[in-house]
Amino acid sequence: MSNMPFELSALADLISxxxxxxxxxxxxxxxxxxxxxxxxxxxxxxxxxxxxxxxxAAWHGTDRPVINKAQALxxxxxxxxxxxxxxxxPQDVTAQMVANFEAGGAAINQLCRANGADLSVVALDLDRxxxxxxxxxxMSEAETLAAMNRGAAAVDPGADVLILGEMGxxxxxxxxxxxxAIFGGDVARWVGPGTGADAEGLKRKVDVIERGLARHDGLKxxxxxxxxxxxxxxxxxxxxxxxxxxxxCIPVILDGFICTAAVAPLHGASPALLDHxxxxxxxxxxxxxxxxxxxxxxxxxxxxxxxxxGSGAALALGILRAALECHNGMATFGEAGVSEA
Numbered sequence: 128m129s130n131m132p133f134e135l136s137a138l139a140d141l142i143s144x145x146x147x148x149x150x151x152x153x154x155x156x157x158x159x160x161x162x163x164x165x166x167x168x169x170x171x172x173x174x175x176x177x178x179x180x181x182x183x184a185a186w187h188g189t190d191r192p193v194i195n196k197a198q199a200l201x202x203x204x205x206x207x208x209x210x211x212x213x214x215x216x217p218q219d220v221t222a223q224m225v226a227n228f229e230a231g232g233a234a235i236n237q238l239c240r241a242n243g244a245d246l247s248v249v250a251l252d253l254d255r256x257x258x259x260x261x262x263x264x265x266m267s268e269a270e271t272l273a274a275m276n277r278g279a280a281a282v283d284p285g286a287d288v289l290i291l292g293e294m295g296x297x298x299x300x301x302x303x304x305x306x307x308a309i310f311g312g313d314v315a316r317w318v319g320p321g322t323g324a325d326a327e328g329l330k331r332k333v334d335v336i337e338r339g340l341a342r343h344d345g346l347k348x349x350x351x352x353x354x355x356x357x358x359x360x361x362x363x364x365x366x367x368x369x370x371x372x373x374x375x376c377i378p379v380i381l382d383g384f385i386c387t388a389a390v391a392p393l394h395g396a397s398p399a400l401l402d403h404x405x406x407x408x409x410x411x412x413x414x415x416x417x418x419x420x421x422x423x424x425x426x427x428x429x430x431x432x433x434x435x436x437g438s439g440a441a442l443a444l445g446i447l448r449a450a451l452e453c454h455n456g457m458a459t460f461g462e463a464g465v466s467e468a
Contacts, residue, residue, distance in 0.1 A: 133279045133371035138268055138351035141396040148373050151185030151402065159184035159192075165459040175427070179405075179447055180454035186378045186403050187287070191455050197244040197444055198286035200368055201228060201235060201437050202278060204251045204361035206297040207259040211335045213300040215328065218256065221296050225250045228294070234434055235292060238441035243448065244290055249281050251360035260304065260339040264356045271355040271363045278364030279371035289372045290407070290444060292382045292437020293361045293389065299412065302388035304336045304357045306414055309350055309391040310421045314340070317414040319384070319433075350395025362389035369393060373403050380440040380447070383410035383433060387418050394422050405447075408432060408439030 135141070159181045164170050171177065183192040203225050205218045227233050228248040239246040251274055257265040266274070282289060295301075303317040318332045343356040354363060362385075369390055372379050381387050381404050393400040401422065409416050409426040411433040419426060427443040460467045 133374040134276050135272055135279070135367065135370065138271060138355065141351045141393065141400070144370070145397045145399040148370075148400075149376050152188040153185065155188050155190055156181050156185035158190035159454070162190055162459070163454065165461070166457045167460055167463050167465050168457070173453060176446075176450040176453055179427070179450040182405070183378060183447070183451060186376050188376065192451060193455065194287045194448055194451060196283070196286050197242070197288050197290065198283045199235070199239050199244040199246040199290040199292065199437055199441060200281050201246065201248045201292040201294060202251060202361035202364040202368075203248065203253065203294040204298070204359045204364075205253050205256040205295060206301055206359050207256045207265065208261070208300055208335060208339075209256070209297040210259050211261060211331070213328070213332050213335055214297045216296050218296045221294060222250070222253050224294050225253070228436075233436060234438050235436040235441060238438055242441055242445040244441055244444055247281065249277065249364065251277065251364055257359050260357050261335060261342060264343070265358055266355045266360070266363070268355055270360070271358070274360040274363035275367030275370075278367030281364070282368050282371040282375070282377070284375045284377075286377050288444065288447065289368065289377050289379045290382070290437050290440040291365050291368060291379060291386055292440060293365060293385050293435055295359060295361050298359055298361065298385050300332050300335060301357065301359050301362060302385040303332065303414055304339055305353065305362065305388045305391045306418050307336060308340060308343070308347075308353045308357055309395040310418070316417060319412040319414055350392040353395070354392035358389070358392070365389040366393055369404060370400070373400070377403070379404045380407045380443050381405065382407055382437045382440040383435055384412040384415035384418065385435055386437070386440070387415060387422070391418065398422070405443070407443035410439065
């Protein structure tokens with residue numbers, strides 16, 4: 128499957144997909160662990176750097192994984208839910224920020240340059256927002272699949288790691304709605320300020336999401352259908368990119384709350400669909416820590432970031448590169464002529 132372009136033809140296929148996708152290589156992981164234990168350091172002394180190297184070994188299928196090519200993708204979309212007043216900024220800002228990304232003026236541009244990632248921005252029908260999920264489904268199945276397959280097609284099969292990010296006015300509301308729909312609990316737990324909502328704005332978000340969940344209550348437990356009912360094109364594209372990366376055995380670094388919530392429907396369909404994904408950081412957005420706990424993902428970094436754009440994932444790439452430099456570049460006890468205990 129790794130040599131074939133990934134394309135999804137039906138949302139229901141997500142349920143059976145894990146059985147047809149590649150798995151991590153346990154032998155490569157074990158060989159990487161053995162190497163870690165032979166390096167000139169006390170066993171385990173590099174902490175999570177060792178675990179990250181082993182994770183990369185499993186998905187690259189070698190005990191000496193390297194990152195020659197890091198790809199960063201930022202997907203952008205607009206949302207009909209903005210008609211409910213959930214965001215203080217006009218939706219024109221989405222296209223304006225896409226232009227800023229393309230001109231190299233955003234934080235993600237600087238972080239990708241600093242950490243060695245090639246950035247591409249994919250704008251998804253910005254002149255055609257999704258539907259207002261309080262009045263009906265945000266997207267049809269065909270629209271959802273089209274966005275997923277655009278996300279999948281953007282993945283470079285030759286990449287060694289994929290960083291994912293997003294941009295879209297109103298998408299912190301989408302993220303909270305998806306998290307609440309997939310994992311349940313009080314909606315207010317999942318709602319945060321996003322781009323700067325005040326107390327009234329937070330209450331409005333909670334009300335809008337509760338109305339949306341009530342309208343689509345019949346879909347409870349059907350994670351793929353919830354992606355279409357509540358999600359946006361950039362969320363669907365992120366899901367498609369994650370699946371295409373998996374088909375090519377490319378490890379993924381997820382960004383913050385919105386990016387992680389985007390893949391909540393994949394987790395709802397089968398947690399195994401995210402086995403190749405790392406959480407780049409834990410956002411200051413309050414729902415993100417809850418979401419990572421629900422998914423069983425430990426973040427690489429905790430830097431109080433809440434920008435989106437893939438910024439936290441790009442920063443985590445630097446840590447991942449450092450892990451592999453130690454893993455591949457350090458001498459073993461035998462090579463260094465250092466006596467073992």
